[in-house]
Amino acid sequence: xxxxxxxxxxxxxxxxxxxxxxxxxxxxxxxxxxxxxxxxxxxxxxxxxxxxxxxxxxxxxxxxxxxxxxxxxxxxxxxxxxxxxxxxxxxxxxxxxxxxxxxxxxxxxxxxxxxxxxxxxxxxxxxxxxxxxxxxxxx
Amino acid sequence: xxxxxxxxxxxxxxxxxxxxxxxxxxxxxxxxxxxxxxxxxxxxxxxxxxxxxxxxxxxxxxxxxxxxxxxxxxxxxxxxxxxxxxxxxxxxxxxxxxxxxxxxxxxxxxxxxxxxxxxxxxxxxxxxxxxxxxxxxxx
Amino acid sequence: xxxxxxxxxxxxxxxxxxxxxxxxxxxxxxxxxxxxxxxxxxxxxxxxxxxxxxxxxxxxxxxxxxxxxxxxxxxxxxxxxxxxxxxxxxxxxxxxxxxxxxxxxxxxxxxxxxxxxxxxxxxxxxxxxxxxxxxxxxx
Amino acid sequence: xxxxxxxxxxxxxxxxxxxxxxxxxxxxxxxxxxxxxxxxxxxxxxxxxxxxxxxxxxxxxxxxxxxxxxxxxxxxxxxxxxxxxxxxxxxxxxxxxxxxxxxxxxxxxxxxxxxxxxxxxxxxxxxxxxxxxxxxxxx
Numbered sequence: 001x002x003x004x005x006x007x008x009x010x011x012x013x014x015x016x017x018x019x020x021x022x023x024x025x026x027x028x029x030x031x032x033x034x035x036x037x038x039x040x041x042x043x044x045x046x047x048x049x050x051x052x053x054x055x056x057x058x059x060x061x062x063x064x065x066x067x068x069x070x071x072x073x074x075x076x077x078x079x080x081x082x083x084x085x086x087x088x089x090x091x092x093x094x095x096x097x098x099x100x101x102x103x104x105x106x107x108x109x110x111x112x113x114x115x116x117x118x119x120x121x122x123x124x125x126x127x128x129x130x131x132x133x134x135x136x137x138x139x
Numbered sequence: 140x141x142x143x144x145x146x147x148x149x150x151x152x153x154x155x156x157x158x159x160x161x162x163x164x165x166x167x168x169x170x171x172x173x174x175x176x177x178x179x180x181x182x183x184x185x186x187x188x189x190x191x192x193x194x195x196x197x198x199x200x201x202x203x204x205x206x207x208x209x210x211x212x213x214x215x216x217x218x219x220x221x222x223x224x225x226x227x228x229x230x231x232x233x234x235x236x237x238x239x240x241x242x243x244x245x246x247x248x249x250x251x252x253x254x255x256x257x258x259x260x261x262x263x264x265x266x267x268x269x270x271x272x273x274x275x276x277x278x
Numbered sequence: 279x280x281x282x283x284x285x286x287x288x289x290x291x292x293x294x295x296x297x298x299x300x301x302x303x304x305x306x307x308x309x310x311x312x313x314x315x316x317x318x319x320x321x322x323x324x325x326x327x328x329x330x331x332x333x334x335x336x337x338x339x340x341x342x343x344x345x346x347x348x349x350x351x352x353x354x355x356x357x358x359x360x361x362x363x364x365x366x367x368x369x370x371x372x373x374x375x376x377x378x379x380x381x382x383x384x385x386x387x388x389x390x391x392x393x394x395x396x397x398x399x400x401x402x403x404x405x406x407x408x409x410x411x412x413x414x415x416x417x
Numbered sequence: 418x419x420x421x422x423x424x425x426x427x428x429x430x431x432x433x434x435x436x437x438x439x440x441x442x443x444x445x446x447x448x449x450x451x452x453x454x455x456x457x458x459x460x461x462x463x464x465x466x467x468x469x470x471x472x473x474x475x476x477x478x479x480x481x482x483x484x485x486x487x488x489x490x491x492x493x494x495x496x497x498x499x500x501x502x503x504x505x506x507x508x509x510x511x512x513x514x515x516x517x518x519x520x521x522x523x524x525x526x527x528x529x530x531x532x533x534x535x536x537x538x539x540x541x542x543x544x545x546x547x548x549x550x551x552x553x554x555x556x
Contacts, residue, residue: 014455015465016305016448018298020187020351025294026199026249027169031433034166038431038491048159048432048490059209060165065202073298073465074455110165153316154326155309155444157437159490164433170294177292177352187293187351212326212437213316298465304477304527305451308444326437338443341482348476388443 001093003082005137007040010099012076023070029106030063033094036081037110040092044083046133054129055117058090062111068104071096077105086126086134089113140232142221144276146179149238151215162209168245169202172233175220176249179231183222185272193268197229197251204247208237216244225265225273228252279371281360283415285318288377290354301348307384308341311372314359315388318370322361324411332407336368336390343386347376355383364404364412367391418510420499422554424457427516429493440487446523447480450511453498454527457509461500463550471546475507475529482525486515494522503543503551506530 011032019025041047051058071077076099085091090112096105114123114130150171158164180186190197210216215238224230229251235244253262253269289310297303319325329336349355354377363369368390374383392401392408428449436442458464468475488494493516502508507529513522531540531547 012455014448014451015297016303016451019293020296020298020300021196021198022298023198026202027166027173027294030166030169031431034431034433038429042491057160059160059162059206061206063165063202063204063206067198067200067202070198074459151316153309153312154436155312155442158432159435159437159439161437166433170292173292173294177290181352213320299474299476301476304480305444305447308447312444335438337438337440337484337487339484341443341480341484343480345476345478345480 001080001082001084001095003084003093004086004134005040005044006080006082007036007043009035009039009079009081010076011035011079013071013073015073018073023072026065026067029065029096029108032077032079032096033063033065033081033108033110036079036094037092040081040083044133044137046130052117054127056114056123056127056129057117058112059115060110061089061113063108065106065108067106069098071105076100083134084109086130088125090126090130140219140221140223140234142223142232143225143273144179144183145219145221146175146182148174148178148218148220149215150174150218152210152212154212157212162211165204165206168204168235168247171216171218171235172202172204172220172247172249175218175233176231179220179222183272183276185269191256193266194256195253195262195266195268196256198254199249200228200252201250202247204245206245207243210244215239222273223248225269227264229265229269279358279360279362279373281362281371282364282412283318283322284358284360285314285321287313287317287357287359288354289313289357291349291351293351296351301350304343304345307343307374307386310355310357310374311343311359311386311388314357314372315370318359318361322411322415324408330395332405333395334392334401334405334407335395337393338388339367339391340389341386343384345384346382349383354378361412362387364408366403368404368408418497418499418501418512420501420510421503421551422457422461423497423499424453424460426452426456426496426498427493428452428496430488430490432490435490440489443482443484446482446513446525449494449496449513450480450482450498450525450527453496453511454509457498457500461550461554463547469534471544472534473531473540473544473546474534476532477527478506478530479528480525482523484523485521488522493517500551501526503547505542507543507547
């Protein structure tokens, strides 16, 4: 992942994450990606509360998940989330791997665009606030 | 959607589907796709129980969702799910639109491969059972 | 259930509702209760949007669920939700049963109190707006 | 909570836990209870895998949740789960409180009965395996 900034989180698989195949239900990875994204946005100082204060929401317009290996009950997974695009839209990439073995479980991305909360208009260029938050990580 | 067979389902948005933006949380569309897929697999006579009896599981190996418009509380959405690939792997495509206006909300796909339950081996060609189930819909 | 007004909904069990025991995960009944409650509140003209307009939120302060029988994939369940207390607090009772056999699956209740959205104060008496909405059903 | 053994877990509230009121949706506490229960059952050496090996499942037959205060985004909560009955049925009690302030958020319990997996019969007395697992904690 060629990201300008990344953050790492861990999750332990719970019973409620599982499906009848005894593995994490595929749709639950959207939650796991969000755990990774939450840690990443906390790190750059631009989490959901800060977004709201800045006047923008950042809805997801695209999500892609690839599944390599299953996750089972009580296993621990490491989620790495990183910002891989930010100029016109915000792209966050994810890698989830087994804590113990390092083996890849899923990867994917979400794409977000800035929505001006007042006007409800999509912004086709990243608003200055994100650039400021990212400035410590830019070359 | 160029599908060999499709099925249509309806859902009414519930309070628990919503996020703090008052719209359906993006990850819940994995559930909505599954509602569509369930109806489609019922229609061709190859739902989860029939899959198990046939000796195969069909785990998701890829999921992609595009978001066009939000869905709000008490709105009704129509889910169309169709089989768009079946020879080497099973690809199901989805379109979710507003019931009343017909406007597009999300689209996407899931890709599934056959897993032999006994040997736990992935099948790189579609097993005959799926071909049989699809035969009424093939040219 | 000795309710002043009831509403009935139906749900079809989906794959994502299931746990590794191949039955609906016990926590999902909170969603099923909410489907029943949504239909009931629509019926009396006091759903979530109408609540907000009336200046009150109605958070859950108590929930109880009893489990009698499991629900399995593709089974259809009938949810009956009814208002069983309304003078000082709002109590909604639920009964979920198998559509085909009528057998009881779960029962339970939720208790809600009015919260004045402006002052964020709990109301220890039911606000007049609920009384009005219920007047057609009162003796 | 007068428990013979307890375990403590922590959770950080995620965006997907929230409802349109910007607080954790009431039904999600069933997941938080399960996180607490998972840690407790790990501690006594009788988690879901060990249960299966012992020939018993332990379905929930009753759940009760009381809500005192809301939980908000990025707050951390502490979950204490303890075994409060075990002779004829297994009762687990829960207390969730704010990490920083110690203030109570929710409390509740789940009741479980042993189900013989082979015969699918409910056991009206606790099977010896649970007694063994609990013996280090009994007077």
